[in-house]
Structures are given as structure tokens and as C-alpha cells.
Amino acid sequence: MSQEKSDRHAARMARKKAVIDAAIAAATDERGLLLVVTGNGKGKSTAAFGMVARALGHGLKVGVVQFIKSRTDTGEEAFLGQHAEWHVTGDGFTWDTQNREQDIATARRGWAIAARMLADPAYQLVVLDELTYLLNYGYLDSDTVLDALAHRPPMQHVVVTGRAAPAALVELADTVSEIADVKHAFRAGVKAQPGIDL
Ligand code: ATP
Numbered sequence: 001m002s003q004e005k006s007d008r009h010a011a012r013m014a015r016k017k018a019v020i021d022a023a024i025a026a027a028t029d030e031r032g033l034l035l036v037v038t039g040n041g042k043g044k045s046t047a048a049f050g051m052v053a054r055a056l057g058h059g060l061k062v063g064v065v066q067f068i069k070s071r072t073d074t075g076e077e078a079f080l081g082q083h084a085e086w087h088v089t090g091d092g093f094t095w096d097t098q099n100r101e102q103d104i105a106t107a108r109r110g111w112a113i114a115a116r117m118l119a120d121p122a123y124q125l126v127v128l129d130e131l132t133y134l135l136n137y138g139y140l141d142s143d144t145v146l147d148a149l150a151h152r153p154p155m156q157h158v159v160v161t162g163r164a165a166p167a168a169l170v171e172l173a174d175t176v177s178e179i180a181d182v183k184h185a186f187r188a189g190v191k192a193q194p195g196i197d198l
């Protein structure tokens with residue numbers, strides 16, 4: 001690389017560093033965050049479980065409520081469930097149960113656990129995995145859920161996952177990520193793989 005090119009690069013990086021340092025210096029708030037991980041791509045629940053691992057590494061108390069899904073043989077529960085309070089509250093997908101009344105009763109049982117955590121400042125991170133479906137299907141009252149999220153303890157972090165996050169939830173959230181479905185091995189005929197999908 002020519003000297004001139006190197007100098008230009010160094011000057012550009014110095015300007016970039018000044019901008020980044022100023023942004024970091026300006027971010028001084030500390031409070032509990034509401035995060036939403038949504039979209040059609042793979043990686044929503046695993047992003048939430050990544051934060052569970054981080055939080056546990058810092059010694060935080062973590063609660064996880066998994067809605068919809070019924071399987072209790074996942075790697076995340078086997079591993080992270082040793083240190084986090086873990087509840088699997090689903091009966092399976094709506095197309096498996098085919099019973100709306102049962103789905104609603106199950107949703108309410110799961111929500112009761114979540115509501116208890118959202119009212120208790122001892123929980124420093126709460127994961128509500130696949131919660132969006134319960135809102136979108138109308139299994140839970142949206143205002144009740146949003147109210148509990150909005151009035152949770154001020155230092156408590158909450159991660160909500162699931163496709164098609166409702167606008168009001170996105171509005172309330174501090175950080176929202178939408179994962180795009182670019183490709184998925186399932187469509188090439190690969191079945192769910194332990195360690196990757198469960
Ligand atoms: P993960 O739990 O792997 O982070 P996710 O939470 O983003 O996935 P879910 O809709 O909860 O997605 O579905 C979980 C399961 O479905 C996983 O086995 C995942 O690999 C698979 N899956 C996720 N997205 C897709 C997709 N776009 N097409 C096919 N299968 C998918």
C-alpha cells in the first residue's frame with residue numbers, strides 16, 4: 001500500500017473513532033431494556049438464549065417462559081435450564097393442537113408465570129419466547145400484556161421473540177431486530193438438527 005493510501009486510511013479511521021467515542025460517551029443511561037427479536041428468519045429464540053448465557057455469566061437471575069412449543073428435550077433447556085428458571089408452557093403449534101379453547105387455556109397458564117416474573121424485581125432478565133403468536137392469535141389480551149411489560153421493575157430486562165411482532169410491542173420496545181429469511185436448510189429437506197435447531 002502506498003504511504004498516501006495508508007495516511008488517508010489512518011485519517012479516516014481517526015475521524016470514525018472520534019464519532020464512535022462521542023456516541024459511546026453520550027450513552028450514559030442504565031435501565032432495564034425491552035428487546036424484541038422478530039422476522040421470518042432463523043435465529044430469534046437462539047438470540048434470546050445467547051442473552052440468557054451472557055446474563056448467567058454475570059450472575060444475573062434469569063427466568064424463561066417458552067410459549068407454544070411443548071418439547072422439553074431441547075439443548076437450551078438441558079444446559080441453560082440448570083441455571084435459569086425454565087418453563088415450557090405450550091401444547092405444541094396451533095396446527096398440532098387444532099383446539100382453540102385448549103390453546104387459550106394453555107396461553108393463560110403460561111402468561112400467569114410470565115406475569116409473576118414481570119412483577120418481581122429479583123428477575124433481572126426474563127425471556128418470553130414465542131410470545132408474539134399469543135398476541136397475534138388473540139389468545140392473550142394485548143393491553144394486559146403491554147401493561148405488564150411497561151410497568152415491570154425498572155432494571156429488569158425482557159426479551160420477546162416470535163414472528164410478526166405487533167406494532168404496539170415494537171413501539172414499546174427499546175431494541176428491535178428483524179431477522180430475514182434468506183435461506184433455510186429445512187427447505188432443502190434437512191430435518192431439525194440437535195445443536196442447531198433444538
Ligand atoms: P431458532 O430457535 O433456531 O433461533 P427461531 O426462533 O428464529 O429459530 P422459530 O419460528 O421459533 O424460529 O422456529 C424454530 C424452529 O424452526 C427451528 O428449528 C428453526 O431452525 C426452524 N425455523 C426457523 N425459521 C425457519 C424458516 N424460515 N424456515 C424453516 N424453518 C425455520
Ligand code: MG
Binds near residue numbers: 044162
Ligand atoms: Mg423461536
